[in-house]
Amino acid sequence: MRTVKTDVLVIGSGFGAFPPALRLAQAGLRVIMVEKGPAVDTQDFRQTQDPKYITRYLKGVSGDHLSFTFAEALGGGSGFYEMVSLRAPTPVFGQTDASGRPLWPLGVNRVGLDPWYDLAEGMLGVEQIRPHEIPHSALVFSLLMKNLGYTCDRIPYAVKNCVGSSFCVTGCIYGAKQSLHKNYLPQALDAGVHIECDLAAMSIRSLRRWKWKNPRAERFEELSHDYSVRCQRQTGDREQVNFKARCVILGGGTVGTAGLLLGSKKHLTHLSPQLGRNIAINGSVKVVGLLGDHLPDGDMFTGRSHPGMMSFDFLDSHGLSISAVKALPLQATVGARLSVDGDPRDHQWWGESNLSLMKQLRHRMLVLLGLGLTPPCGVMTLGPDGHPAVDLEHREILSDYVRTTRGILESIFTRNHCDIVRTEWVDHGGAPHSAPYFSTAHMTGSARMADSWSDGVVSSGGEVFGYPGLYVSDGAAIPSSLAVNTSLTILANAERIAAGILDRYRTPSGRGGDQIAQAH
Amino acid sequence: MSGSHEYQAISRRQMVGLLAAAGLAGCTPARILLQAYPEPFKQDDDLNERILGAFADTIVPGAGDPDRNVLRVYRDEFYPFAKYHRYFASDLCRRAGYVCDTEDFDRLPRKERERVIAEALSSDATSRKLYSGAIMLTQVAFYAGIYDDRRGCSDIGFEGEYQFRGLDAFTYPNPERFLATPMTASGHPL
Known part of the structure; x- marks a missing residue:
């Protein structure tokens, strides 16, 4: 096995990974980034519905009540997301758990994040959609x-x-x-970040022992740590590479980061018991409607995938944002069976009646999406084969949430004299999911930030409790649902954590990362 | 196709065990793993094609047309169903035999074919999963046009790869008339 020494190893290449890679490299550190998925760029993309292409980059983990979708490719989800770049609203940061404890650590709030949002928006070139750019669906x-x-x-x-x-x-x-290919990636390469794709981190080992300084106070003796990360090529000769680094940053996403830490528990024996728990699912509920004859056409097949308008009217009262979303034919057929309430014809999800319904998909169907402040309720575990499994807790609360949210979304349709399209969510084999069922790409919090080891896996600075130099900077650290798309918050928080890492290792001489460099 | 065929029955417990071993319940009826279906379906590609074509056409009218390139999905080894498509064709005929008194599934009128499929969907869990999966594959291949990015699916107005018709094509003139009052200036919730 080849062994490579570096100052900083960043695992993953998405929104949570690139900010620390870029900032630490700009500070003069040797940074290596490993990405499990393939290298991909604009010229590799296709306009296709072919599942062979899509599943090359987009992966999923699914249970009876919960499905997560995520990307495994250079740039993480940024190549495949819908580009919505929203700041989390203030009420997000005031959420508490069932016992009244704040979900977010002290000092991490909207005001504190706003400068990092500014930075993230500047990097991505975020702009509000102009009226003449709004597609039919969002105008309707x-x-x-x-x-x-x-x-x-x-x-x-x-x-x-x-x-x-x-x-x-x-x-x-x-x-x-x-996407990150347009901004962070070229800047990171310029700053000297070495990127290796097709290389999955398999396990992390702490090379020095740590000890509790005062277990009751949950304080740790901060020893000088090195980490060994065993990686393996995903194709070809399955080469194994061992990286040694003093600073390891996990940015492989909510599923990837939790999976790596769960798989490393025998080496990292004092990880918080909250690892893999409290996964926030952003409360995604969809309702499909058929537009009444008095309304103009929408269009599922042109315009941005996320068509441009969102209502925050239900944010204060129900913790909900509402928007219209679109579905290409693959999305409309793979995950759901559609039929019209009250239509007496048999076999509505297949046969002639289904074709007549599908003919209305493009122009007369509209999908409303509610994203909400659901409690952290997802659980991820690793099976004996190392594959992740997910499940859902607090199902009664979530059933109530779904009922209420569906009621709001349906009332928007019915009060506009639109029919409701009945939607039955099914798994990849076509079998119906159990209720309540949530499918999301907005999962966060599998290694959440908290003020203490007993409440979370990492500190507000992203450092894993008990493991100095081991950080989580991606969605896994975000401790709650956001009621809006998560990418900008993950990016902003990663910028904040990166700045903290730099501060931690910065010497009085001002050259960032000197402490890490000296260790080698 | 005509005549009857002998099917080897196995117990439900054996079936469950085999399904668990195969790991893809939706597409692995135990009988398939035992290769326990009539010989003609193992050897006669034309027979399978005719039966599957009739099935596709029942699920989406027009999908059985060879020109639509839908039948390919049943044999596409990317999908686990490919291993079992011959069994599936034989099962359609077997069910046609006791639902409609003839095993010629492909010669049945549409309504009768629908009865056969509906019967399978209301029978045991394994059959439900197998048939649900086959229906889903048919719909995906037809509506999403997965074998021809340029063609799409004209039946539902899906043009496949984007045909650029100018920026005005995806919005309405004077969009302001649609716009509700905004809550924020920037679009970011406060």
Whole structure:
């Protein structure tokens, strides 16, 4: 096995990984980034519905009540997301658990994050969508809200010169999406970050022992740590590479980071018991409607994948944001069976009646999405084969949430004289999921930030409790649902954590990272 | 196709054990693993194609047309179903035999074919999963046009790869008339 020494090893290459890689390299450290998935860039993207292409980059883990989707590719989810770049609203940071304890650690709040949001937005080139760029679907959604006296906002995106092809989720072939390939990646390469793709981190080992300084006070003796990270090529000769670093930063996403830490528990024996628990799912509930004849057409197949408008009217009262989302044919057929309430025809999810319904998909169907402040309730474990499994706790609370949210979304349709399309969510074999069922790409918190080891896995600075120099900077650290898309918050928080890492190792001489460098 | 075929029965417990071993319950009826279906379906590609074509056409009218390139999905080894498509064709005929008194599934009128499929979907859990999976594959191949990025699916107005028609094509003129009052200036919730 080849052994490589470096100052900093960053695992993953998405929104949570690139900020620390870039900032530490800019400070003069030797930074290596490893990415499990393949290298991919604009020229590799395709406008296709072919599952062979899509599953090359997008992966999932699924249980009876819960499914997570995530990307494994250079740039993480940034190549395949919908570019919505929203700041988490203030109420997010005031959430508490069932016993009244704040979910967010002291000092991490909207005001504190705003400078980091500014930085992240500047890096991505985030801009609010202009009225003449709003696709049909979002204009119709806005009209529904306007008819009912609700507000609706034009939301910010990380995109430039969008042509509205609707294939955002398979990668933008026009290079309009301001994914990390356009900003952080080239800057990181310029700063000297060495990136290796197709290389999965398998386990982390602490090379020096640590000890409790005062277990009751949950304080740790901070020893000088080195870490050994065993990695393996995912294709070809399955080469194994061992990295030794004093600073290891986990940025492989909520599933990847938790999986790596769970798989390393026999080496990192004092990880918090909260690891893999409290996964926030951002309360995604979808309701499909058929537009009444008096309303203009939407369009599922053109315009941005996320069409541009969002209402925050239900944020204070129900912790909900509401938007219209779109579905290409693959999305409309793989995950759901559609039928119309009250339609007496048999076999509505297949056969002639289904074809007549599908003919309305493009122009007459609209999907409303509620994202909400659901409690952290996902649990991830590793099976004996090392594969992750997910489950859902607090199902009664979540069932109530789904019922209430569906009621709100359905009322938006029905009060606008639209019919409801019945939706039955099914797994990849076509079998119905058990209720309540949530499917999301917004999962966070599997190694959440907290003020103490007993409440979370990492400190507010992202450092794993008990393991100096081991950090989590991705969605796994975000301790709650956000009620909006998560990417900008993950990026901003990663910038904040990166600054903290630099401060930690900065010497009085001012050259960042000197302490790490001296260790080698 | 005509005549009847002998099917080797196994116990439910054996079936469950085999399904667990195979790990893909939706597409692994135990009988398939035992290769316990009639010989013609193992050897006659045309027979399988005709039966699966009739099935596809029942799920989505028009999907059985060879030009639509849908039948390929049943044999595509990317999907676990490929290993079992011959069994599936034989099972359609077997069910047609006791639902409609003829095993010629492909010669049945649409309504009768629907009865056969509905019967399978309301029978044991393994059959439900197998048939649900086959229906899903058919719909994916047809509506999403997965074998031809340029073609899409004209039946539902899906044009496949984006045909650029100018920026005005995806929005409405004077969009302000649709816009509700905003809550924020920046689009970010406070």
